[in-house]
Amino acid sequence: MLAVAKVVPQAQIVEAGTLAAALRAAGAADDLRLILLDLKMPGAVGYSGIALLHAEKPEVPILVISSAEGAKAAEEARALGAVGFLPKDSPLPAIEAAIARALGGQAPVQAPDGTRDQPEDSVRREIAALTPTQLKVLLAVLDGKLNKQIAHELAISEATVKAHMTAIMRKLDVRTRTQAALVARSLGLDLKH
Template sequence: MAGTVLIADDHPLFRQALSLAVQRVAPDMVLREAGTLAAALRSCGEAEDLRLILLDLKMPGAVGYSGIALLHAEKPEVPILVVSSAEGESAAQEARAFGAIGFLRKDSDLSVIEAAIARALDSAPPTPAPAPAQPVDEVRQTVAGLTPTQLKVLLAVLEGQLNKQIAHSLGMSEATVKAHMTAIMRKLDVRNRTQAALVARSLGLDLQH
């Protein structure tokens, strides 16, 4: 089995532990590491034959489930396995809703983590989510389906940034930001950026885990 596994976690020792777990399961895999969400996104774009992303929710640059959403938007065909210290019964469900194939707590036994990695590497590419059963599921699926740039704009809105600030931070014109906001509002079926932010916030995009 050959390919690349991306390990995204801001704790070097835990990245090392996950690296060892991957090597035990699939010794031929090439390993890439990232300590921030920005670095993970860069590695995601650069990695050849990316087979799996191991992702921590609590990373610099990530809020709530935004890391999953952004990485899934960049590489929808690559499985994302979340390994996090996030608490609560809903964390695993939310992680899957935004594109992850599985969720493990960091205090899981090493054998459990290794087994989950093996299953993820052996699994078929992620399939489209089934038709949403509840209105909130439909909106969550819509947010998860935004383009990477649209997600970045929406997250900037959540941070309270103005169009001028968003344009500067993302390296685009204000007109382009406005065009993205128009597309986001149309997809979310809302009338203004405040409503768009409320929808994203209600789905946990800005929850700190």
């Protein structure tokens, strides 16, 4: 929070201790300009926090500051909607610079090795483009929940759950909910870091 206050002294900072609280805060905020996110936030599984917050507020940049390590974590975070990724032990000036870039709308830095899109990158973009409810349905399927359970949990009808699953399967180019879950799992949506 010190870095945000230094870059934007007049910023109103809203903290959330869980993913559910972050989603509520993001949904209630009309003037949200930046989301700083930890991948290991309680309630988040794998990259689900990025995907859910990006689906809820696609216009708001998400900067991940996490103890997850490696270029793969940064790549996955960016593919699912984050504009940048910094290790928690980054020096304060690096965090401030990343916040300034994110608020300035600057594009994230490309992979240092100059790699091009891989086939899974298009699937990541499709997952990043799911609506908030579609993403919640997909995550519930990953948890092994039945349509009836998902409907109850999300306070929607079973028919609506089926409609969302049909849309998800079409976007992910799969034929079954099991295939959709396997695709999502292969992209790290339910992996713990």
